[in-house]
Amino acid sequence: MKKKYTYPVVLTIAGFDGSGGAGIQGDTNTINALGCYPTSVLTALPVQNTGGVKAIHSIPPEIVALQLQTILEDIRPDAIKIGMVHTQELVAVIAAILQQYPDIPVVFDPVMVATSGHRLIEPATIDKIVSELFPLATLITPNLDEAAVLTGNAITNVAEMYRAGAMIMQKGCRHLLLKGGHLPTNELTSLLWDRQGVIVTYTSEKIMTNNMHGSGCTLSAAIAGYLALGENLSDAVSLAQQYVHRAIAEGADVAIGKGNGPLNHFFEPQQRVKKEKPRYNNEASPK
Template identity: 55%
Template sequence: MSNMIKTYVPVLTIAGSDSGGGAGIQADLKTFSALGCFGTSVITATTAQNTLGVKSIHDIPVQHIKEQLEAVLSDIRPKAIKIGMINRPEVVEVIVEALGQYPDIPVVFDPVMVATSGDRLIKEETVEVLKKELFPISHIITPNMDEAAVLIGKAVDSLPEMEKAASQLLTYGSAFVLVKGGHLNGDSVADVLCGHDGQMQVFKSEKITTGNVHGTGCTLSSAIAVFLAKGMEVEKAVELARNFVFQAIDAGKTVKTGQGSGPLNHFHQPKKMIIHELDQ
């Protein structure tokens, strides 16, 4: 075994920081760790945030974001990249330029626009830039119903409308679109996956009654990135990521954290670090 080395599976998150620990960078890194990957991060903004809402947002200087990207990508090249909160057009441009040098790394983009509390997290002028520049380099985008509505300019509040929205969003250039239906009325949750092959796949699961859903979207997109990093196809990555989130919500449904919308239990599974054996 002397001629073998061990490495962790590295996954990068580019997103905002949640000081309350339930969403954003914090949720991403917890997800990577829980699923056996080594997480690296590029922070685009910090928030003064807790379970009750977002108090303020501090933008990280664009030059520093660029330097974070260069530092991570040049040394710990990720097997997949998750992108979350980007609230300024100039940040989009820096990210697209940097990732253009790594077209083989799958990108999971969660277009975070509104926090669970209802607080707006993105500037209006950024939306069009995201569609034009970031969607085309994304392997999969994962908007929820509200975000999909903002992106296509009309309400999305039923399963048929989610399917139409997924097809429309594909025209912006990503390989896949996953429209999340966590807010659908009824006893079940449905997510719609659509790809350029025309196949529409609907994933359904039981809706868990709980107030602890802060960071659900961040966790799902991060889990998808993990499974893509491990070499899985998108359909399987989405299926496994949804299972992980379902279990994390179920495990945390009776836990009290803060006075508002609490987090998931990311570490509900025994932690098993997954390694690759590489020839030296």
């Protein structure tokens, strides 16, 4: 039978989460739930549960590079999500390969601080991320803890979010989604920036639950998923935030683990989407 169709593919480049809510597990749950097809590259093996991270085992950079090259030569992604990249060597190999594919949108969640508050990245890696990965990313999605790391300033209100966003945009970003979920307010505010300033402000009611493990991973994976489905950036961000809000709400009363529990990614799973197979046979070719 002639193969006429393919699926919207999202490649996630991220760390492992044995407790299932974040990292590659959270990403693949999200991508599957949106009707897309997930592929993955493992960057690290954190030893963690819902209570926090106990250790991090690094995957050798040459193995990460081989994983990435092997996937890209066979299955062309329609969008890429990057999560945990915690060493300078990993930044270098990922950037070197992805810069060969400038037509594929990239959503980068600069994972620096876990939901539990555990710091996941060495300070020396931050400059490398800013100089090599920020320019490649279509969108970066830091939370307020990560924005504080990037700016050196604590962020305690929406006015400070605007100042922090302006500072981060000066670091070479194309688009920035600054997430305000950590503010002590009943309303969640997030700001989407381009190089001219804030272009969209998103607000929603905050759900009071500690089942937030992997919420940042889920949001960035969902944005990549909606981009793969053909949405423009602002609509992809809006739809992804609606998806995460529902996933938190539907999992808020569920006990998984003793700490920060996961979202309910499959509250309303979509059938996997079929689309016409492109003429280039869905094989990634460096530009």
